[in-house]
Amino acid sequence: MSVAMKPCPWHSELEVNDLADKAAVRIRGLSKHFGTGDRRVQALEGISWDVFRGEMTLIAGPSGCGKTTLLSVIAGILNADEGLVEIFGNDVTAMNDRQRTKFRAKNIGFVFQQYNLLPALTAAENASIPLVIAGWSKDKAVSRAREVLTSVGMGAKTESMPNELSGGQQQRVAISRALVHEPSLLVCDEPTAALDAETGHTVMELLREVAVRPDRAVVIVTHDNRVFNFGDRIAYMDDGHMIKVETRNQGLLAS
Ligand SMILES: Nc1ncnc2c1ncn2[C@@H]1O[C@H](COP(=O)(O)OP(=O)(O)OP(=O)(O)O)[C@@H](O)[C@H]1O
Ligand SMILES: [Mg+2]
Numbered sequence: 001m002s003v004a005m006k007p008c009p010w011h012s013e014l015e016v017n018d019l020a021d022k023a024a025v026r027i028r029g030l031s032k033h034f035g036t037g038d039r040r041v042q043a044l045e046g047i048s049w050d051v052f053r054g055e056m057t058l059i060a061g062p063s064g065c066g067k068t069t070l071l072s073v074i075a076g077i078l079n080a081d082e083g084l085v086e087i088f089g090n091d092v093t094a095m096n097d098r099q100r101t102k103f104r105a106k107n108i109g110f111v112f113q114q115y116n117l118l119p120a121l122t123a124a125e126n127a128s129i130p131l132v133i134a135g136w137s138k139d140k141a142v143s144r145a146r147e148v149l150t151s152v153g154m155g156a157k158t159e160s161m162p163n164e165l166s167g168g169q170q171q172r173v174a175i176s177r178a179l180v181h182e183p184s185l186l187v188c189d190e191p192t193a194a195l196d197a198e199t200g201h202t203v204m205e206l207l208r209e210v211a212v213r214p215d216r217a218v219v220i221v222t223h224d225n226r227v228f229n230f231g232d233r234i235a236y237m238d239d240g241h242m243i244k245v246e247t248r249n250q251g252l253l254a255s
Helices: 067-074 097-107 123-133 138-151 167-179 197-211 225-230
Strands: 023-034 041-052 056-060 082-087 108-112 185-189 217-221 233-238 241-247
Touching: 023 067, 023 217, 041 067, 041 217, 041 241, 056 067, 056 197, 056 225, 067 082, 067 185, 067 217, 097 108, 108 167, 123 138, 123 167, 138 167, 167 185, 167 197, 185 197, 197 217, 197 225
Parallel strands: 056 217, 056 233, 108 185, 185 217
Antiparallel strands: 023 041, 023 082, 233 241
């Protein structure tokens, strides 16, 4: 399957030649284990890796190799045992829990396999949550959420409840929620895994179209090789290690 990438409208505005300037996430010597004694699992072992802004980076690898753990540490949901995680120059490993929670709410958007929508809220209310957390009034937040939903083709469904929506539509609400506060980093864990092939393809196309920006990095965990063509870079993990990083496209900031 080959996917034609859309021409990039921002490319010509950018003058970024130094690869170091593109670093959005910088990881050095990252390790994380779970459990103790016989039950000890080394989920991540000495990972050093960079993620670049203006790109969609995929993390691939077999079940249990540490993909979700790595994404969770990057997103500040899990603490690492050792190592450095810098997001747009901010050392999240040095932050205390309160600082990290605040940083995460402002700068990171999440998309999960199972959408995680609140069943009692409409699509627009669900998508507005990060803005409400950021202190926006409910009316303003929902109105902004409606705009984002419209931009992902959900303008006719803003007042629907999650159980009235298809899987692909629910994922579009989840993507809107992840992007509504314009985060610098978007992380997605298996966003197409609950969808059929065609809907998964549409969701990946949508993510490329609405989420990839010169000042944002998008990191997507997947073990679905049908979506590999959407990545600018693919980082392969195995047994807690990053074993290979493959460049597919040059991203928005290619010089
Ligand atoms: N909370 C936890 N407690 C104990 N072990 C855990 C925990 N979370 C993950 N692990 C273990 O850490 C390893 C990495 O798990 P992780 O969820 O990161 O894998 P994954 O690559 O995301 O797998 P999948 O593709 O199945 O989602 C696995 O061996 C898993 O059993
Ligand atoms: Mg996982």
